[in-house]
Structure formats: structure tokens, C-alpha cells
Amino acid sequence: MIIFIVLLVTVFIGVKLLEVLGFNVPWYEKLSLSFLLSSALQTLGYFTILRLGVMATNLTYLAFLCVLLLLVLVIPKFLPKLPMSPVMLASSSSSYLAKNGTKLLWLGIFVLFAITAIYTTYLPVYTTDSLILYDFRSKVITETGTLNSIRIVPDWAAYPMFTSTIHLFVRLLGYTNPNLFYPLMYLAFAGVFYGAVRIRLSQFKASLMTFLMYSTPLTLWQSKLDGMTNLPYAIFYCIAVIYLGKYWKNSKPIWQYAIISALFLGFASWTRHTEPFWAIPIFLIVVSSFFKRNLLLPGIYIAMFWFIRQIWPSYTHGNYISVVGATQSIVNNSNSLFTGTSYDLFDTFKIAVKFVLNSFNEGLSPLIYLYLSTITIELFWNSLKSQVFYIIVVLGNIFILFLSVVFAINTFSYWSGLSNSFTRMLSYLAPLLWLYISNSRIWYRIEEWGK
């Protein structure tokens, strides 16, 4: 029972925070975003107070939640009411087919959610990565009450604490199985995705794209897992891209979009610190400062993101243990890209291309072919211009993925054994490819043909 109350309070805190920011979006997007925003902020906040020496107990967690609740209720009374961001929605058809089709598609999404929910409520934490790291850290903190006790966990500093802190909350509330959080997170993401595509598409088409995105096996399968960080990373990163896209496409610099994007890009780093994909949104926000003639907002964006990103390394360095991943990250070791010892550069590139293509085929087929077809048709119709933002995002990410593989080949003797991890990592690309397809002008052409 208490877990449902905590869940409701979590959503409520998120809704109030969005209201404070003057963030005006349809109800489904607001609810979904609130759950994700509030969960991530709670993990950061509770981690910070544990770091200050507070003991991890159910009382301190509930007190922390009450303080947050009080803050979001009291602070807005002292703040000036901020201007609301605009709500944009495409018109919808009221035909019988469209109305019932929309219901059917959402029923499909809820059925898939129910299946993953059954899996996660029945199965305990069992995957190796979660047992030996993510869930183990939460178990140790629950037993000892102190954050520093996680140092007994092998490779404790390898990944930040997002999933471990979520598991910690569930354990502190008296439960041992935190797995249901992941299908809930994925369902919430479906709400945000629907909100993003609904701007340009009718209810039926937006529901169809949301269903196709939600049912992508690579991400759906991960939502029934138990604390792996790939799916939360994918969700946070994609939300950061979605709101940065909204910021980019509006002629006025709507600051709410930039703030939400910066927060979620920070949360992505709070989930997987070593991934270098944050470079693309940062590049795009810097570029936007030129054509929007606004330097302040990109500055705040980078500062907010960097502040959240530094929370984990500042803790691990404080304990005199280097972040395993950070010292191996592509940014810190860019020279190893071109100084391979096992292969010459041309061979390395050839092997990397083959590896990436195989992984794409394995993890993102047939979606990747649909994406390539969309790009080809757009090229033929000369309508790529409207997709500049998502072209940079997708191609930029593919380029970084490729460099990561080249780096892995040159750095790890066991690189070929990383193919499963690499395929799992690709999960963050799936929603981005669906976003690209959803934003395509092809939909307008189809409508024109239908008339």
C-alpha cells in the first residue's frame, strides 16, 4: 500500500515542479514526464543527503519525500507566476476508423505493458549485472544504512547510482523486488513520446507511431529486466533530445524546453556516466545559440547538465577510487582511436564497420531499413531540410557509436565479446529513429494523396 502512496506523491511532486516551471503540455505528457522527472530528482536528492552522512532508513526516505512535497507546495507561493509554454497539437480525424484504431493501439500498448509487468512482479532480480552491481549496492546500503559501505561491492564506482537508488527506495519501503519500476518507466516514456509526435500527427497516427516505438523488441524486452541501466539511459537521453528538438524548432527561445532537456541529459549521465553521446545535444544547443541569438540559455543548459554529470565523479574521486569507465571513456582516450596495436587503421575501420552493421541488423532490424527508406524518399522529395535536427542527432550518434567500436577494438582484447552489450546499448537509437520517421514530411504527402 505504502508503495502506491509513494508513487502518487512522486507523480504529484513532478506535476507541481512542472507547474512551477510554467511547463504547459497535455495531461498525458505531464503525468508521464512528472513520474520520470520526480523519480530521477529523488535519486539525486537522496544520494546527496546520504553523502552528507544521513543514514538510509525508511524514516529518512519518507521524511525526505515529505520535505520535497512541502517545498513544491510552499515555494510557488513566493515565486512570480511564470509565462506558460505554448501547447501545440495537430488536428485529428473524427472518423470511426481513426477513433477506434486509436483505442485499439493504446489497448495494444497496455497489453504489452501488462505482460512486462507480470514478468517483473514475478521474477526476482536475477541478471548478472544487476546482482553483482546495481542491486547489490542497494542491498548493502539497506543493511548498513551508510552510502560509503558500497565500497565493498566489486567495481562499485563503474556506474552512477540511479538504478541502485531506485532499488534502495523499494527496499527501504519493505519490498525486495524493485523490477516493476522499469515497465512503469517505459510506459511513462510512451506518454512523452506520444506527446512529442502528437504535435505533427493526428491522434491515430501518433498512437500508431507510439505503438510501433513501444513494441520495438530491443527496448520492450529490456523493460522486463531488473535494474540494467541501458533502458533508463535510453529514456532519459531521448527525452533530452525530444525537448531540445522542440526548443530548436521554435522561432522563440522557449526556455522551459531547454531546462527540461538539460535536466534529462544530466539524468542520462547520472545513469551511465561513460557514454559520450551527450556531446550531440551540447553541440546542438551551442549551434542554436547562433541562430536564436541567445547565449544565456545555452550557457544555463550546459551548466545544469555539467552540474548533474559531475555529481558521481565528485563522489568516487572523493573516495580515492577512479571511475573505472571514465578513465576508459572515449573522450579521455581519444588518442587510442588511432594508435591500435593489434590492427592497422584501415583494418580496424573495416572490422568496426562490419561489427556495427551486424549489431544494427541484429538489434534494430527492420526499423533501420524503414529509417533508411524514409531518408531516401525524403531525399527524392527534397524535404530533408525540415529534418536537419534529427539528421544531426541520428547521424551524430551513429558516428560516435562507430568511434566507440574503433576505440574498443584498439583498447580491449575482449572487444568481440562485447557485441551483446553493444546491441543493448543501441536501444537508445530505436526511439530516435521512430522520432525521425514520425517527423517526416511523408505523412503530409500520404494525407494529400488521401484527399
Place this chain on the structure above:
Amino acid sequence: MVFLVILVTSFLFIRGGSVISHLKPIFHELVDMVYYKKNYSYDQKMLALRGEEYRAIMTIRERTPQDAVIYSDILDFQIMLAQSLLYPRKVYYLEEMERQQIDDTSYIYQNHELSQL
């Protein structure tokens, strides 16, 4: 509209191949979870999921106190699993034994046999 239906149908048809091949085992698993195996304990579920390596964990857990120190010859990957699943017991590699203090809470797990040191 016809074009849209053709596009989506062909996409679902291509994806369908992989989905349908997974549907049968998923259906069986769901029936097991909500009906046949709904009363399984944590240990029974873990045994089904992780097999023999979990049986070893159960043996050690049942026969050692919570403050036990276990020296084991199990491999790299499994020792990390053992550290997690046997917590708060401490699990070390066999070679560590020389560097640690041995007392009546020390155990050795070698060749699938558990004995007190």
C-alpha cells in the same frame, strides 16, 4: 490511407517473424507465472533462472552463519555472484586464505564441497 496500411502491414509482417517465434514461449511462461508456478518461493525462482550455480549458493547459505567468511575456488564471475547472493557473508578466492585470519567462522568451498576450517 491504403499506402499507410500497406506500409504498416509490411512492417509488421517483417517484424512479425521474430515476434511470432517468441509468442509461444512467452505465453507458456506467463501461464506458468500466473497459474502453475505462482506460489514459487524466491529460491525456487532463482534455481529455475540461474540453475546449478544457485544450488551451490543455497548450500553455503543454509550451512553457514551470517558472519561466515568463505574461501572458494569458484571462478571469477561466480565469485562476484556469490559475494552478492551470500551477503553479509564474506566470500574470497582460495588464494586469499593465506593473507586472512582464520577462525571458527571460516569455511572453504572447494570442488563443490563445503567444510569448516
